[in-house]
Amino acid sequence: MDGAGVSETRSTCPYCGVGCGVILRPDGAGGLDVRGDPDHPANRGRLCSKGSALGDTLDRAGRLLAPRISGQEVGWDSALDLVAKKFSDTIARHGPDSVAFYVSGQLLTEDYYVANKLMKGFIGSANIDTNSRLCMASTVAGHKRAFGTDTVPGSYEDLDAADLVVLVGSNLAWCHPVLYQRVLAARAKRGTKIVVVDPRRTASCDGADMHLALASGSDVALFNRLLVEIYEGGAFDKAYLRNVDGFDAALEAAYADDPTVTGLSEAEIAAFCQLWMRHDKVVTVFSQGVNQSSSGADKVNAILNCHLATGRIGKPGAGPFSVTGQPNAMGGREVGGLANMLACHLDIENPSHRTAVREFWQAPAMPETQGLKAVDMFQAVGDGRIKALWIIHTNPAVSMPDADAVRDAISGCDFTVVSDITAETDTARLADVLLPAAAWAEKSGTVTNSDRTISRQRSVLPAPGQARPDWDILADVGRRMGFRAAFDYQAPAEIFREYAALSGIAGYFGRDFDISALRDLDDPDYDMLAPRRWPLTEAREGGRFFADGQFFHPDGRGRMLPLRHRAPEAKRAPRYPFRLNTGRIRDQWHTMTRTALSPRLSAHLAEPFLDIHPGDAAALALEPGDLVQVQSPQGNAILRARISSDVQQGDVFAPMHWTGETAPSGRIDALVAPVVDPVSGQPESKAAVCAVTKLAAAWYGFAVTAGDLAPDCAYWARARTPSGYRAELAGTTPVADWEAEARRLFGLPEAEVQSVIDSARGIARLAFYDEGRLLAALFVAPEPVAVLRDYLVTLPGAEAPQAITGAPPADQPDPGPVLCSCFSVGVNTILTAIETEGLMSVEAIGAALGAGTNCGSCRPELAELLARCATPEAAE
Structure with missing residues (x-):
């Protein structure tokens, strides 16, 4: 309570997998004041620009307030009776694999648990997959191949303790700014070195000691060369390798690989390898640039090979570290939200695991094989194998590869249900039944962040209209389908206790995920649950994995894999000469259904764009600000050209956020081929091919x-x-x-x-x-x-x-385009302050204007402004 008697509530930010703690305070007008929680271990009070603007995104004007059938508002009974009947009838006629759920990392763990239990245990199909398939499935596959389970070995504290942090395919400064600030703090305190491995120069390169601008898709070749250097330099750990199989085969494959495919010079590669080997405390952070590839699982294992070979894993300041893109992507992995997993890291194709889960749930049926992963799932929707589809809190008509085909598949599906907070998305507009769901700050449950920390999300605002929590909607449908006893939940705490108890069975099987110490958590203790890192058993809480050389394969040993570079599947050709990289920008989130509500988040980059190298722009006769038509074998887009040497010649980059609601011609995933990694099923979203031409605008x-x-x-x-x-x-x-x-x-x-x-x-x-x-x-x-x-x-x-x-009066200053979104500080305001106040550093700008002092993600742009002001050209 504060001095005025207004309560504050601790919760968790709903954006990326950092899992920042937030403190929420109702403002008395239906909104919230939001600040970082100084006691949360993930962020220690810091928030990024998106988290800082959460209070701006609670506009209820576009909210879905009642169920709809064919666009007409109806009551819950009518809507859920229809959903239950359609799914039941479809299963009766065509079998359980004729239906599917496509869910989201926006779900809370309790929601995920009920969805997974309903589909796998009671419908009897494994056709439940999640949009997390698009961001971290290759990491799951790589972890399981190396460790035996999908285990993140370390924690965020390793970033504080590392002597070298290598960012591979991760623009940490923009996509996980709070973690990037921890890395910069370690550099200031301990001299931590930073290396960025990325085809594109990003904001993360501003603080880096080295940027390796390798060719797209060549990560395996780079880390294979590192493995060779580890061996030849004697940096491998003989004692640790006694507990790891596959070293000789992995090394033989590494010797056979060709490092020149990276496009890096021998000197660059040698400098990187020497830096890596000189520092025992190395953390390799990797994200979508590694995962979103047709060889994503191999890229993950190439990184893991190097850490296993040196024993630099599970120790303070050392280990591979996957950072996830969604607030509960990790929770979805734990709860079995992927088509190839059971709950609690149990294996769907293991008869003992299946039997144990089935008996625990007292379920009538369990699938014996994996279900359809996201890309295959929507192809099955398109060809009619899946006849009833339920999409929850995600927008696949925009975010899936080959998005136009996915949109058409959903439109043609016999029966589609969408649960969401708004009817105004590309996907929601295609639904037969729309179900109004409670949003962040209106629902309660748990999420798990990228370092295995379980945190509470708590409701502080009433859900508008007839909106209901997702677990409640799913359980109600389960009851109406005839499974009353199994889905007679009254509150999320009850679901969490059941989930924690099930994890004890996983512990019995020797799996990593075990939170059975929380199985008897009563409602008040659940309400007050503080952030805690799993495992949570009577014998252990949190900590790191694998420093002792003990793994989760049946023989207790780790695995190194023999790997070879495989180029991206799509090949450049005269018709499609450019390599298209897609990704995120600093101030927007996924398909913008939340962040687009904030004016300050939309002010930094207000339209979709294509970064193109100056040499390529000159060849195409492009000028700054021109619109370009971008065409691939899958689709077309129109984007604003940004001429930039941040991309290599022959490469282009476009963000993935814009939709039919915000910029119909900017739906960039319509250009991405539905090519997937053969192991993980994750799409190759960063290596499409395309052609670029100037738009003939009248x-x-x-x-x-x-x-x-x-x-x-x-x-x-x-x-x-x-x-x-x-x-x-x-x-x-x-x-x-x-x-x-x-x-x-x-x-x-x-x-x-x-x-x-x-x-x-x-x-x-x-x-x-x-x-x-x-x-x-x-x-x-x-x-x-x-x-x-x-x-x-x-x-x-x-x-x-x-x-x-179109211009202000002479006596009214123009602040210019917003550069710092946290404090809405414009470029002209900053330039004026630099000139009139003699500001000479990013820190001085922060002290004068506040810019760059919150999440810090605009600091590279501030540094660029200072550099421009220091050149004669900038002064003319």
């Missing part, structure tokens, strides 16, 4: 509005602002009457208008008013529109008689 536009807008043109991208929306627009056909088009765009048929229209030059500027207050404005030109966007977005709703000029 006009470009920029719009601001206090209301919504209805674009109808080849390209548009919409973003929330403090006063409404902003939009970038472009068309390929001329517009005859700009005033009529603007009135249609904004839905303002009668509003007063100021306009300047020069048809001969292709220029139009229109501002619409109501009693002197600006309603909307549109600026059109034959080239990318040159107006002060970050000034214009502040005007709707205000008296702004000069809006049509």
